[in-house]
Amino acid sequence: MGNELESTAKALVAEGKGILAADESDGTIKKRFDSIDVESTEDNRRAYRELLFTTGGVEEYISGVILFDETIRQSASDGTPFPKLLESRGIIPGIKVDKGAKPLANAEGETVTEGLDGLRERLNEYRELGAKFTKWRATYSIGDGIPSEYCVWVNAHALARYAALSQEAGLVPIVEPEVLMDGAHTIERSFEVTSRVQHAVFIELRDQRVEPEGMLLKPNMVLPGYDSGHEASHDDVAEWTLKCLCRHVPAAVPGIVFLSGGQSDEDATANLNAMNASGPHPWQLSFSYGRALQAPALKAWQGREESVEAAQQAFYRRAKFNGAARSGAYAPEMETAGVA
Numbered sequence: 001m002g003n004e005l006e007s008t009a010k011a012l013v014a015e016g017k018g019i020l021a022a023d024e025s026d027g028t029i030k031k032r033f034d035s036i037d038v039e040s041t042e043d044n045r046r047a048y049r050e051l052l053f054t055t056g057g058v059e060e061y062i063s064g065v066i067l068f069d070e071t072i073r074q075s076a077s078d079g080t081p082f083p084k085l086l087e088s089r090g091i092i093p094g095i096k097v098d099k100g101a102k103p104l105a106n107a108e109g110e111t112v113t114e115g116l117d118g119l120r121e122r123l124n125e126y127r128e129l130g131a132k133f134t135k136w137r138a139t140y141s142i143g144d145g146i147p148s149e150y151c152v153w154v155n156a157h158a159l160a161r162y163a164a165l166s167q168e169a170g171l172v173p174i175v176e177p178e179v180l181m182d183g184a185h186t187i188e189r190s191f192e193v194t195s196r197v198q199h200a201v202f203i204e205l206r207d208q209r210v211e212p213e214g215m216l217l218k219p220n221m222v223l224p225g226y227d228s229g230h231e232a233s234h235d236d237v238a239e240w241t242l243k244c245l246c247r248h249v250p251a252a253v254p255g256i257v258f259l260s261g262g263q264s265d266e267d268a269t270a271n272l273n274a275m276n277a278s279g280p281h282p283w284q285l286s287f288s289y290g291r292a293l294q295a296p297a298l299k300a301w302q303g304r305e306e307s308v309e310a311a312q313q314a315f316y317r318r319a320k321f322n323g324a325a326r327s328g329a330y331a332p333e334m335e336t337a338g339v340a
């Protein structure tokens with residue numbers, strides 16, 4: 001069991017590859033579809049995910065895909081269930097298993113992620129449906145006096161309970177503590193909060209006997225808040241983010257797969273590139289992007305059958321550029337050059 005977890009975790013951060021997060025919940029996918037004026041019906045959601053999963057050649061850069069509960073039960077138009085389709089292309093299917101961030105009692109403006117009740121049974125079902133890994137996301141807002149230690153520790157505890165259950169079920173947990181990038185805070189404050197959060201997460205993971213070799217961490221990058229009026233250079237983001245990770249993430253963890261968190265596609269790629277360019281590091285540094293991999297594809301698609309190919313090309317480009325950023329080989333000039 002331990003070995004299988006380890007080999008799946010390593011395969012997810014294989015050289016030149018990273019993860020596509022396509023696990024938007026009903027509310028989030030509706031928001032994405034609203035932005036292109038497409039109605040969020042079950043069949044539109046299915047057609048859009050099929051477009052992504054059947055993009056030719058993308059398996060060279062995409063090791064795994066995180067699915068949503070609805071998506072793992074859906075099939076391509078030829079009747080092949082999505083997990084089977086991905087598997088047949090050498091892409092590992094995964095599943096988001098948390099039930100979302102809910103208001104935390106007695107803590108205004110803070111959330112705790114729910115979904116532990118009945119999780120053992122749900123994990124067994126997801127494994128039967130073909131999942132090999134899982135994801136659970138906790139979120140923390142930066143503001144006046146928040147996040148509180150209360151919020152930091154209850155979320156760390158829940159993340160570790162989830163991760164232990166996931167490993168018990170033979171599924172690699174992706175532990176995602178996301179310090180949100182909205183707000184007017186400085187990069188120093190983002191560093192301080194991200195440090196507190198990662199410290200608590202790794203204490204709880206150890207206390208709850210989670211094997212670091214059989215998990216992945218999905219953190220935010222350390223950036224100034226979007227409303228701070230400041231922009232950090234890619235090298236600054238790389239430096240602050242690495243300083244935080246070096247302090248808190250055991251070298252036994254095989255990989256760190258960043259979320260994009262609302263950065264532009266190009267910034268998300270360039271920041272990852274800057275980190276890998278300053279390597280080697282104790283862990284693989286990779287991506288598990290939602291928006292930063294999908295935004296151009298969504299825009300190109302607009303819900304039109306005749307735009308599927310253009311959307312697939314747009315997705316392929318971002319996957320390829322992020323694949324290059326895995327080894328520090330990305331250059332912004334690639335954005336304007338033609339990509340086959």
Ligand code: 13P
Binds near residue numbers: 137176261262289290
């Ligand atoms: P973004 O890359 O759009 O932040 O999404 C990643 C993700 O899975 C958040 O849970």
